Amino acid sequence: MRIEKNLRYIMDDNVSPYFSNAGLVSNTDMNQSCSNEAPSCGKRLEKSFFDKKSTTLAKELLGQILVRKVDGSLLRGMIVETESYLGENDVASHSYNGKRTPRNEPMYMAPGTLYVYSIYGMYYCLNISSQGEGSCVLIRSLEPIEGIDEMIAGRSFKRTSKSRPLKEHELCNGPSKLCLALNITKDLCNKVDATTSDEIWLESGRSVPESDIVTAKRIGIESAGHEWANKPLRYYIFKNKHVSVKDKKAEASYCN
């Protein structure tokens, strides 16, 4: 029943090469389904993958798979939008000026460590620590791959019977939406080492060519001032429906 419903979603929204075989059930199937994409597809990303400066990591995380175990079932989403936070020199970073508090401690931990913080009293954002003191990558959007029904259940928070049903591309198209969909909370995931955890980790997906990466300004940091608010430190996959905010000007130079 659940699989049947998932498949229907996939059929309705079959835009990603990742979905070519619609393998939704097990790790084994996943590996088989993308064996033509990349030799390492479906393998856990190791420490060395994360040990890069945040701008590089932010781009290389595009196309990779975030995996979360919820009540014994696996939820998977492909990362389609990220932001780089540079550390002590970045006015918009929680670690600006080398600021270090109990909240942002994970930003200073080993690359691959998750930094989950609460925002606006009711939401969370997920970051991954990168190379460099106090720098990290914010995960802004996912394209759901597996566990759609669980994601819908997670996103029912704050929604009523009057609310319009969510479309698939609305499940994870925002930093706090994806945390709701994948049950990522500070209590459960903050400071977790994603290279060793059995509850949340990353797997290699497809590699996104530079020509498919749109570079744009970051979202929601106007208070950092124009100069830093406008730095091109947000990255997303061109034409992907699951991106939270598109930048038409940045996309104008792309074809198709």
Next chain:
DNA sequence: CTACGGATGCCCT
């Protein structure tokens, strides 16, 4: 499509 107000509570000063 964009604009805006309200929700809601943690964290730092």
Next chain:
DNA sequence: GGGCATCCGTAGA
């Protein structure tokens, strides 16, 4: 006490 790397519903073009 004020700010916040957000989301949602409504209003209007």
